[in-house]
Amino acid sequence: MPDTQTCKCLIGGSWVEGKTDRYSQVCNPSTGETIANVPNCTPEDVDRTVAAAVKAFPAWRDTPVVDRAHLMFRFHALLLKHADEIARIVSREHGKTLNESKASMHRGIEMVEFACGLPSLIPGEILQNIAPNVDSETLRHPLGVVAGITPFNFPAMVPLWMYPIAMTCGNCFILKPSPRVPLSALRIAELLVEAGVPEGVFSVLHGDKTVVDALLNHPQIKAISFVGSTPVARSIYQTGTANGKRVQAAGGAKNHLIIMPDADVDSTARALLGSAFGCAGERCMAGSLAVPVGGIADDVVGRVCELAGAMRVGRTDEGQDIDMGPVITREHLGRVREHVDNAQAQGASIALDGRATKIADAADGFFIGPTVVDRVTTEMGISRDEVFGPVLAVSRVKTLEEAIALGDKCEYGNGAVIFTQSGRAAREFKMRFNAGMIGVNVGVPAPMAWFPFTGWNMSFFGDLHIQGKEGMMFYTQQRMTMTRWPEPKSQDKVDPVWRTGKS
Numbered sequence: 410m411p412d413t414q415t416c417k418c419l420i421g422g423s424w425v426e427g428k429t430d431r432y433s434q435v436c437n438p439s440t441g442e443t444i445a446n447v448p449n450c451t452p453e454d455v456d457r458t459v460a461a462a463v464k465a466f467p468a469w470r471d472t473p474v475v476d477r478a479h480l481m482f483r484f485h486a487l488l489l490k491h492a493d494e495i496a497r498i499v500s501r502e503h504g505k506t507l508n509e510s511k512a513s514m515h516r517g518i519e520m521v522e523f524a525c526g527l528p529s530l531i532p533g534e535i536l537q538n539i540a541p542n543v544d545s546e547t548l549r550h551p552l553g554v555v556a557g558i559t560p561f562n563f564p565a566m567v568p569l570w571m572y573p574i575a576m577t578c579g580n581c582f583i584l585k586p587s588p589r590v591p592l593s594a595l596r597i598a599e600l601l602v603e604a605g606v607p608e609g610v611f612s613v614l615h616g617d618k619t620v621v622d623a624l625l626n627h628p629q630i631k632a633i634s635f636v637g638s639t640p641v642a643r644s645i646y647q648t649g650t651a652n653g654k655r656v657q658a659a660g661g662a663k664n665h666l667i668i669m670p671d672a673d674v675d676s677t678a679r680a681l682l683g684s685a686f687g688c689a690g691e692r693c694m695a696g697s698l699a700v701p702v703g704g705i706a707d708d709v710v711g712r713v714c715e716l717a718g719a720m721r722v723g724r725t726d727e728g729q730d731i732d733m734g735p736v737i738t739r740e741h742l743g744r745v746r747e748h749v750d751n752a753q754a755q756g757a758s759i760a761l762d763g764r765a766t767k768i769a770d771a772a773d774g775f776f777i778g779p780t781v782v783d784r785v786t787t788e789m790g791i792s793r794d795e796v797f798g799p800v801l802a803v804s805r806v807k808t809l810e811e812a813i814a815l816g817d818k819c820e821y822g823n824g825a826v827i828f829t830q831s832g833r834a835a836r837e838f839k840m841r842f843n844a845g846m847i848g849v850n851v852g853v854p855a856p857m858a859w860f861p862f863t864g865w866n867m868s869f870f871g872d873l874h875i876q877g878k879e880g881m882m883f884y885t886q887q888r889m890t891m892t893r894w895p896e897p898k899s900q901d902k903v904d905p906v907w908r909t910g911k912s
Contacts, residue, residue: 414445414446415432415445415446415447415448416435416445416446416447416448416591416592416595416615417595418448418450418454418458418612418613418614418615419595419598419602419611419612419613420454420457420458420461420612420614421457421458421461421464421608421609421612422461422602422607422608422609423608426448427448427449427450427451427454427614427615427616428450428451428453428454429448429449429450429451429454431448431449432446432447432448432449433446433447433449433588433589433617434446434447435447435502435588435589435590435591435592436589436738437501437502437726438503438504438725438734438735438736438737438738438774438775439501439504439723439724439725439726439734439735439768439771439774440724440726440771440773440774441739441771441773441774441775442773444501444502444592445502445591445592447588447591447615448615448616449588449615449616449617449619449620450614450615450616450619450620451616451619451620451623452619452620452623454614454616454620455614455620455623455624455627456623456627458583458612458614459554459583459627459629459630461608461609461612462554462581462582462583462609462610462612463553463554463581463629464609465581465607465608465609465610466551466553466554466580466581466609468607469576469579469580469581469607469610470550470551470579472579474527474528474531474577474579475528477576477577477579478524478525478526478527478528478577480576480577480604480605480606481521481524481525481573481576481577482525483604483605484521484573484600484601484604484606485518485521485522485525487600487603487604488514488517488518488521488597488600489518491596491600492511492514492515492518493511494596495510495514495565495593495596495597496510496511496513496514496565497510497728498592498593498596499513499514499564499565499590499593500725500726500728500734501592501725501726502564502589502590502591502592502593503561503562503564503589503590503593503737504689504725504734504735504736504737504775505688505689505725505734506725506729506731506732506733506734507725507728507729509687509688510565513563513565513566514565514566516566516857516858517565517566517567517568517569517570518569519857519858520569520570520573520574520858520876521569521573522858523573523574523858523859523876523877524573524574524576524577525577527574527577527578527881530878530881531549531578531881531885532549533546533547533548533549533887534546534547535547539891540893542893542894542895542896543891543892543893544891544892544893545889545890545891545892546889546890546892547887547888547889547890548887548888548890549578549881549885549886549887549888550579550885550886550887550888551578551579551580551884551885551886552580552631552632552655552884552885552886553580553581553629553631554580554581554582554583554629554630554631555575555580555581555582555583555630555631555632555633555634555884556582556583556584556585556624556630556632556633556634557571557572557575557582557583557584557585557633557634557635558585558621558624558633558634558635558636558637558645559571559584559585559586559587559594559635559636560587560636560637561587561589561590561691561737562688562691562692562693562737562797563692564586564587564590564591564592564593564594565593565594565597567636568584568586568594568597569597570634570636570862570875570876570880571584571634571875571880572584572611574880574881574884575634575884576606576610576611578881578884578885579885580631580632580884581609581610581611581612582610582611582612583612583613583614583624583630584598584611584612584613584614585613585614585615585616585620585621585624586613586615588615588616588617589737589738590737591615594613595613598611598613621645622648625645625648625649625652625654626648626652628652630654631654631655632654632655632656632657632883632884633645633649633654633655633656633657633658634656634657634658634875634883635656635657635658635659636658636659636693636875637658637659637660638660638661638795639660639661639795639821639867639868640660641660642658642659642660642661642869642870643658643660643867643870645658645870646658646870646871655871655873655883656870656871657869657870657871657872657873657874657875657883658869658870658871659693659862659864659868659869659874659875660693660821660864660867660868660869660870661693661795661797661821661823661867661868662693662694662695662697662795662821662822662823662824662864662868663697663698663793663794663795663819663820663821663823664684664694664695664696664697664698664821664823664824664825664826664844665696665698665699665700665812665815665816665819665825665826665842665844666681666684666685666696666698666699666700666825666826666828666852667700667702667809667812667825667826667827667828667829667838667842668681668699668700668701668702668705668706668709668827668828669702669703669705669809669827669828669829669830669831669834670702670703670704670705671829671830671831672705672709672828672829672830673828673830674705674708674709674712675712676850677709677828678709678712678713678715678716679716680826680828680850680851680852681696681699681709681713681801681852682713682716682717682720682779683852683853684696684826684852684853685697685699685779685799685800685801686717686720686732686733686779686799686801687733687853689733689734689735689736689777689798689799690736690796690797690798690799690800691736691737691797691798693823693864693868694823694824694846694853694854694855695797695853696801696824696826696852696853697795697796697800697801697802698785698792698801698802698803698804698815699713699801699802699803699804700803700804700805700806700812700815701803701805701806702806702807702808702809702811702812703807703808706803706805710760710781710783710803713761713781713801714760714761714781717761717779717781717801718761718779720732720733720778720779721733722734722763722766722768722776722778722779723768723771723776724768724770724771724774733778733779733799735771735774735775735776736775736776736777736798736799737775738775739775741775741797741798742775742776742777742798744798745777745796745797745798745799745800746764746777748790748791748794748796748798748800749762749764749780749782749791749800750764751789751790751791752782752785752789752790752791752802753782755788755789755790756784756786756789757782757783757784757785757786757789757791757802758782758783758784759780759781759782759783760781760782760783760803761778761779761780761781762778762780763777763778763779763780763799764777764778764780765778766778777798777799778799779799779801780799780800780801781800781801781803782800782801782802782803783803784803784805785802785803785804786804787804787815787818789802792804793819793820795821809834809837809838813837813838813841813842813843816842816843816844817843819843819866820866820867821844821864821866821867821868822843822844822845822864822865822866822867822868822869823844823845823846823864823865823868823869824844824845824846824847824848824853824854824855824864825838825842825843825844825846825847825848825854826847826848826849826850826851826852826853826854827839827842827847827848827849827850828850829849829850835849843865843866844864844865844868845863845864845865845868845869846862846863846864856876856877858876858877859876859877859878860876860877861873861874861875861876861877861878861879861880862874862875862876862877
């Protein structure tokens with residue numbers, strides 16, 4: 410693995426130092442200790458990385474798509490072999506439990522499996538005799554050099570949503586991982602090099618806003634993929650498209666969990682537990698606003714608090730068998746607590762309070778326990794804002810119509826779930842709720858690799874979503890060719906071999 414004391418960049422097939430004297434620190438969230446330094450690279454680093462990718466592009470573009478898929482097959486085998494190792498790195502640098510890290514690795518590996526099958530998706534279309542003696546066809550071509558800017562919350566999985574598809578389509582890819590969690594991305598990059606990726610086809614650059622701006626403004630980068638917060642997603646979309654680039658930018662969320670009076674209380678509460686507190690709530694598909702309908706509210710809140718209060722919170726850096734780990738930084742921990750403080754000051758009821766959680770062997774870790782904030786109203790910020798922590802807000806309503814109306818007021822639109830035994834209620838919810846990913850009796854309606862990650866509203870900026878067939882379409886452009894071969898006017902000009910088959 411590259412030096413974990415000072416992370417290196419992958420440029421032109423070589424592991425090299427960033428040309429900078431500015432560094433960020435990678436912290437172990439379980440203990441608060443620094444475990445690596447990350448260079449904040451410069452626009453000059455971006456220039457040399459793009460130059461290497463531009464140089465590599467023609468040969469990679471012309472490599473048969475089946476051979477590009479073969480690279481992904483080799484990469485897939487290495488990922489399976491090292492999946493547990495990488496999961497342990499994720500748990501140490503991010504704070505996920507080991508089981509959560511393993512699950513995220515396997516969801517990323519599914520995307521590589523999807524990329525292995527791209528030769529069956531990427532062919533164009535042809536229509537013969539669209540007019541007399543005229544044929545029309547479309548073919549898909551790669552864009553060139555593309556880049557991905559990825560978040561801290563899924564350091565292994567989210568990059569794998571992007572570059573396996575982009576590269577199999579024939580593009581060269583530059584990855585800029587979050588400076589908070591670069592270690593798993595670097596280990597995976599090592600495996601891609603081991604699998605035989607040609608020099609310059611895949612690169613890794615570290616950095617902060619300076620590198621992001623340089624990528625967005627570089628004229629030879631054709632497309633940007635981004636996952637992160639809504640304000641940054643909006644900015645990246647606006648800057649990237651103003652510079653003529655394709656952009657897919659996934660932002661934040663406030664996902665609603667509707668509980669109908671006929672829902673099974675125990676199974677629903679367990680689903681809410683995983684949705685709200687899984688990955689310490691640090692995911693854009695976390696269920697963060699429970700909306701019980703009618704008289705079921707007390708039973709659901711009581712059961713959720715009972716189950717959540719029994720969750721084991723603790724360190725994740727040494728493979729501990731626990732249910733929930735820390736949040737990513739001390740600053741983020743403060744913001745999560747502030748959301749709860751403000752809701753309480755505005756009149757909400759704290760049904761389960763995790764703010765005072767302390768871990769005996771990790772006094773400096775960034776811990777907050779599962780928290781349930783009940784009787785939240787629409788005037789409270791916690792009903793609208795993305796907390797991105799293990800906090801479940803509860804807004805009680807009387808009817809499904811009121812629950813759907815809450816969704817209509819939400820500026821986000823990532824996911825939403827209904828728990829019910831009524832097909833009629835489920836259909837009404839599925840057809841009308843203001844979100845792009847809908848679940849019925851499913852805690853987290855996150856799509857698998859074969860389907861697009863279809864956020865709406867302020868949860869996504871762009872036209873073609875990440876994952877699935879839309880991902881392939883994002884990283885390719887179509888060329889239409891129209892061909893006519895008319896009958897020769899003069900028979901003496903006809904090639905006799907073509908006409909008679911004789912020499």
